Amino acid sequence: MNLVWPVTIKPDIMKQIRQPYILRLASILISTTLIVIALYYLEVVIVPLLFSIIFAVMIFPFCLRLEKWGLSKGIAAFTTVFIATVLLGFLGYILFTQVSIFTENIPQISNKINLLINDLRDFAANKLSMKKSVVAGKIQDQLTQLQNSSDFMPASMLRVISAVLINIFLVPLYTFFLIYFRHFFMEFFYKVFQGADKELIDDTIQKMELVIKGYLFGQLLDILIIGAANAVVLYFIGVGYAIILGFLIATFCIIPYLGMIVGSLLALLVAFITTNTSWQPLTAFSVLWVIHIIDSNLVAPVIIGHKVSINPLVAIFVLFLFGELWGLPGLFLAIPLTAILKVIFDAVPGLHPYGFLLGEPQKYHLKKHSLTHINVLQRKKEMENQKPISESLPTDESLTQSLPEE
Structure with missing residues (x-):
């Protein structure tokens, strides 16, 4: 007597069985490589569009308020984009003036650096028993490299300025049409994902919108608060370029762990160059770290919260990845794009593991015997989802049907 056990295989598992793993x-790998190549070579096209999407999501509530006040959709979109562009232009002008002041004082800074290098050379020759000729040769090589990079700076600055000018025209234009044609684009998504539930599409887009607004508004507010605190502290200590340096350090803190290390070392270097005592650089370095600790434990959790729960390792990786792909714009876009990908991965059943990987580890992942805890939790979850034994066993009717006919 042969018993036939009823077995059902899910379609996605069956597809994986048919398709070899190596294929x-x-x-x-081929798809990932092609995507990375396209992202690299289409930077001029993709980056303004991504900035426009984020910009449109951020200013859309103000546009919606103008529409509720009676303005038409086109006039409300134009007014919102125009006001936001003027405000950003004003902030850019302030930043440009600070950078101009810094570039005008480059000769004085260069002389101060030369004096500092001479002191380091004498210290190395006297205290470390190194020959002055060796030290001078190494320093001369570094100065030559610095000179070559400074000669290359105008060309790189010209490229940056040209890219900024292009984005000044493209980003507001794209933003206007994204807001004005928003219902048209929503219908496009419905047509693309016809088999999916419309409520799921709306919920996913709403989560992406909340992630962008929550993260960017919170991050900008945090940069403003911490940047102002850094600038005030550096100004009273007597460090030069306090405003631009304070906000630059606050911006570096977007990078988990590494950002503050780089920012504090930069502040230490600028303090050594622009001050005449030894206590000022050390005081600036110490106070900036105190501000960062207060921000990490008190300010940032309240302002940003857990709107974007990205794994710190993933955050550092994507910052370097997008920075290598797109430079400075990539650093600004890395975290929001990763957060959007996490929302998409969490919404698509087949991509849940990747969304889990992008997220922050839970507390039980960080315990001493975390693997044991994970296995226990997995067994509990499997037991909760497991059917009762009476439902798993075949019935008498199914056994009778599986018997061979005599």
């Missing part, structure tokens, strides 16, 4: 791996 799936090759297709994933």
